Amino acid sequence: MKELVKLMDYRPEIRVVDATLRDGGLVNNFYFTDDFARNLYQANLKAGVDYMEFGYKASREMFDESKFGKWKFCKDEDIREIVGENKTDMKIAVMADVGRCDYKNDILPKNESPIDMIRVATYIHQIPGAIDMINHVTGKGYDATCNLMAISNAQEKDVEIALELIAQTDVKALYIVDSYGALYPEQIARIMDIYMNVAAKYGKEVGIHAHNNQQLAFANTIEAVGDGANYLDATYNTLGRGAGNCAMELLLSFLKNPKYNAFPVFQFIQKDMMKLKEEGMVWGYDLQYLMTGILNQHPRTAIQFTEEKRKDYADFYCELIEK
Amino acid sequence: MKELVKLMDYRPEIRVVDATLRDGGLVNNFYFTDDFARNLYQANLKAGVDYMEFGYKASREMFDESKFGKWKFCKDEDIREIVGENKTDMKIAVMADVGRCDYKNDILPKNESPIDMIRVATYIHQIPGAIDMINHVTGKGYDATCNLMAISNAQEKDVEIALELIAQTDVKALYIVDSYGALYPEQIARIMDIYMNVAAKYGKEVGIHAHNNQQLAFANTIEAVGDGANYLDATYNTLGRGAGNCAMELLLSFLKNPKYNAFPVFQFIQKDMMKLKEEGMVWGYDLQYLMTGILNQHPRTAIQFTEEKRKDYADFYCELIEK
Numbered sequence: 001m002k003e004l005v006k007l008m009d010y011r012p013e014i015r016v017v018d019a020t021l022r023d024g025g026l027v028n029n030f031y032f033t034d035d036f037a038r039n040l041y042q043a044n045l046k047a048g049v050d051y052m053e054f055g056y057k058a059s060r061e062m063f064d065e066s067k068f069g070k071w072k073f074c075k076d077e078d079i080r081e082i083v084g085e086n087k088t089d090m091k092i093a094v095m096a097d098v099g100r101c102d103y104k105n106d107i108l109p110k111n112e113s114p115i116d117m118i119r120v121a122t123y124i125h126q127i128p129g130a131i132d133m134i135n136h137v138t139g140k141g142y143d144a145t146c147n148l149m150a151i152s153n154a155q156e157k158d159v160e161i162a163l164e165l166i167a168q169t170d171v172k173a174l175y176i177v178d179s180y181g182a183l184y185p186e187q188i189a190r191i192m193d194i195y196m197n198v199a200a201k202y203g204k205e206v207g208i209h210a211h212n213n214q215q216l217a218f219a220n221t222i223e224a225v226g227d228g229a230n231y232l233d234a235t236y237n238t239l240g241r242g243a244g245n246c247a248m249e250l251l252l253s254f255l256k257n258p259k260y261n262a263f264p265v266f267q268f269i270q271k272d273m274m275k276l277k278e279e280g281m282v283w284g285y286d287l288q289y290l291m292t293g294i295l296n297q298h299p300r301t302a303i304q305f306t307e308e309k310r311k312d313y314a315d316f317y318c319e320l321i322e323k
Numbered sequence: 324m325k326e327l328v329k330l331m332d333y334r335p336e337i338r339v340v341d342a343t344l345r346d347g348g349l350v351n352n353f354y355f356t357d358d359f360a361r362n363l364y365q366a367n368l369k370a371g372v373d374y375m376e377f378g379y380k381a382s383r384e385m386f387d388e389s390k391f392g393k394w395k396f397c398k399d400e401d402i403r404e405i406v407g408e409n410k411t412d413m414k415i416a417v418m419a420d421v422g423r424c425d426y427k428n429d430i431l432p433k434n435e436s437p438i439d440m441i442r443v444a445t446y447i448h449q450i451p452g453a454i455d456m457i458n459h460v461t462g463k464g465y466d467a468t469c470n471l472m473a474i475s476n477a478q479e480k481d482v483e484i485a486l487e488l489i490a491q492t493d494v495k496a497l498y499i500v501d502s503y504g505a506l507y508p509e510q511i512a513r514i515m516d517i518y519m520n521v522a523a524k525y526g527k528e529v530g531i532h533a534h535n536n537q538q539l540a541f542a543n544t545i546e547a548v549g550d551g552a553n554y555l556d557a558t559y560n561t562l563g564r565g566a567g568n569c570a571m572e573l574l575l576s577f578l579k580n581p582k583y584n585a586f587p588v589f590q591f592i593q594k595d596m597m598k599l600k601e602e603g604m605v606w607g608y609d610l611q612y613l614m615t616g617i618l619n620q621h622p623r624t625a626i627q628f629t630e631e632k633r634k635d636y637a638d639f640y641c642e643l644i645e646k
Contacts, residue, residue: 007509184577185508185542186330186549214573215535219508219542226509237610249610250537253617254507266610267637274634285608287560287572287589294576294585311597314590 010257013230015050018248019209021071022053022095023233023240027283028276030055030069037071037082039272040236045090046264047252051117053093054079059102073106079114091116095147096137098122098129103136110141117143121177124154127162131169138170145207145231147175151191152182152296160194167202173231174204178220181213181243181293185223192227199228207231210246212238212285213293217246222254237269239276242299242306243289282306287313291320333580336553338373341571342532344394345376345418346556346563350606351599353378353392360394360405362595363559368413369587370575374440376416377402382425396429402437414439418470419460421445421452426459433464440466444500447477450485454492461493468530468554470498474514475505475619483517490525496554497527501543504536504566504616508546515550522551530554533569535561535608536616540569545577560592562599565622565629566612605629610636614643 020040021032037054044052055071063072070078074094086092092115096103107118118137122130134144146166151159163174174195176188183191188208195206208224208231210217221232234251238244249269252262288302291313297320305316343363344355360377367375378394386395393401397417409415415438419426430441441460445453457467469489474482486497497518499511506514511531518529531547531554533540544555557574561567572592575585611625614636620643628639 007507184330184545212538214576215538215541215570218538222507247538247613249613253537253613263637263640266614266640269610270634270636287592290570290572290576291589311593313593314586317586317589 008256010255012257014255014257015231016251017051017053017093017231017233018044018049019053019233019245020235020239022055023235023245025055025069025071026241028281030071032069032071034081036272039268041082043264043268045088047261048259049090051091051093053095053119055094057094057096057101057103057106059100061102062100076108076113083114086114093117093119095119095121096133098126098133103133107137107140115142117145119145119147121147121149123149124158124162127165131165134169134171144171145173145175146171147177147209149177150179151176152178152180156194163195163198167198167204172205173207174199175207175209175231176224177209178211180296180298181211181289182296183220184216185219188220188223189227192224192229196228205230209233212243212245213289215285218250221246221251236265237273238284240283242303244284288316291317295320331579333578335580337578337580338554339574340374340376340416340554340556341367341372342376342556342568343558343562345378346558346568348378348392348394349564351604353394355392355394357404359595362591364405366587366591368411370584371582372413374414374416376418376442378417380417380419380424380429382423384425385423399431399436406437409437416440416442418442418444419456421449421456426456430460430463438465440468442468442470444470444472446472447481447485450488454488457492457494467494468496468498469494470500470532472500473502474499475501475503479517486518486521490521490527495528496530497522498530498532498554499547500532501534503619503621504534504612505619506543507539508542511543511546512550515547515552519551528553532556535566535568536612538608541573544569544574559588560596561607563606565626567607611639614640618643
């Protein structure tokens with residue numbers, strides 16, 4: 001048992017990151033209306049969310065702009081269209097994938113941009129690329145986090161070495177990313193131990209981005225909170241790739257800092273998100289995602305199963321274990 | 324961190340209890356077809372489930388038989404219709420609520436019944452009634468468990484006293500029942516500590532029955548496993564009152580005892596449960612249940628919200644906190 005007092009009290013260092021547009025954009029190719037983005041921004045402000053992530057800074061050399069909504073590219077002018085000069089306490093974040101971002105050209109100096117933080121997403125085999133990107137964006141004046149993806153497939157010693165390397169940059173937080181929704185809380189505790197050791201050594205924060213394949217996104221997030229994680233990703237109504245993420249409404253209801261308020265989240269879900277479901281957008285826990293989760297696989301097969309509106313779960317499981 | 328070895332190994336003492344018909348019956352007034360019950364029985368056998376709970380032994384004096392399906396009453400002949408003489412390793416359980424069961428008349432001696440175990444469900448203010456029922460049914464030759472409901476509303480000292488009293492009977496297991504889905508894993512750990520102390524003193528097992536209001540039914544169940552609980556309730560596809568329960572498919576995928584197999588669960592969900600959804604049966608996590616969960620309230624208002632097909636979540640929240 002740990003940190004029981006934190007259930008009643010709170011840790012002011014905690015930062016809640018809304019990843020709805022970014023991870024949700026992976027469901028609908030980032031085709032959100034401006035009204036949706038604007039209402040979400042307002043809801044986040046009312047809810048006391050600390051960071052709002054708009055989307056990716058994806059390379060326009062690699063990805064055809066006509067095939068995606070604007071939040072795949074997050075041009076500064078598009079963000080400004082929603083937030084103006086963002087004279088609020090909430091900060092603006094975007095994600096940049098190693099190998100898929102033309103960061104030298106597409107990321108302007110911080111003082112010319114409404115963006116505050118660049119979240120550098122990397123696989124464990126891309127660490128030098130991540131470090132180069134982190135150094136570049138922190139050099140331009142941004143805060144940065146490093147989000148280590150698909151960590152359930154990495155060996156712990158490799159994770160430790162990667163974290164040691166990354167922690168020597170000016171990065172603010174080191175993130176556990178359970179991309180496949182494969183981890184149990186006990187494993188989160190074990191991985192948090194590795195992260196917290198490196199974080200303590202270099203004065204960094206630790207973050208978590210969980211997926212809900214096993215209905216553990218929220219549980220794993222609060223496990224990590226108990227272990228010392230201060231950067232917490234969540235999305236409204238779990239909206240995100242595949243099984244989705246830690247639900248913002250669950251997380252804000254759990255956190256006891258009086259600055260957080262779940263009510264604007266309920267309102268936004270009611271007014272702006274039910275509509276997405278009615279229009280046929282599908283996300284959230286379902287058996288096909290449980291299956292890729294327990295098999296520690298990328299959810300792409302399960303996403304295809306969902307898109308094809310298949311319901312032959314047992315057959316799908318056979319396909320997965322045959323591969 | 325605890326019992327990490329149990330993630331890879333297993334504890335042979337663990338017993339999985341399928342509560343699909345019983346807790347699911349609270350959603351559809353127990354109107355399951357015989358085919359559904361029979362296919363579920365077969366799936367449980369193939370999945371290696373240890374106990375199948377059929378429903379309640381509800382008093383026919385208090386409840387009108389014409390207004391409920393047969394599993395509210397679980398007559399021996401109805402169970403035999405499904406299981407024959409049940410010459411299998413799986414045991415048959417039914418639930419009996421203190422104050423709502425005519426146990427002296429309706430429960431026959433064990434050697435005349437296909438039922439193996441009576442699960443006595445009690446609130447903390449009904450302990451003498453529970454003890455009387457436990458003594459009666461164990462005297463008739465049944466195994467018994469005691470399921471302490473709505474435990475999130477009870478004071479810990481009262482829980483301890485209640486457990487001390489109950490543990491002096493021939494009861495087999497003492498159950499945590501998080502009826503409102505209000506508890507976080509850290510609280511489960513704390514409550515498990517109380518249960519395990521009494522259980523060790525009297526040589527009893529500890530069980531858990533969780534609800535999914537905060538998407539924590541599975542997480543709380545595996546937390547309890549890590550703390551020593553051996554009797555684990557689950558339902559197929561979370562089917563159960565309100566937000567539903569710990570999903571059988573998640574639990575069996577987690578437990579590593581080779582006798583368990585999640586595949587028949589996938590098959591049953593595909594073949595027999597998708598149909599229930601298509602027919603309009605509604606269960607599982609949704610915002611209204613999160614709200615009653617975080618407010619530690621009975622889900623009845625949220626169930627009514629669901630039945631009325633309301634989607635005005637924010638308004639519902641205002642109603643809840645006004646009361």
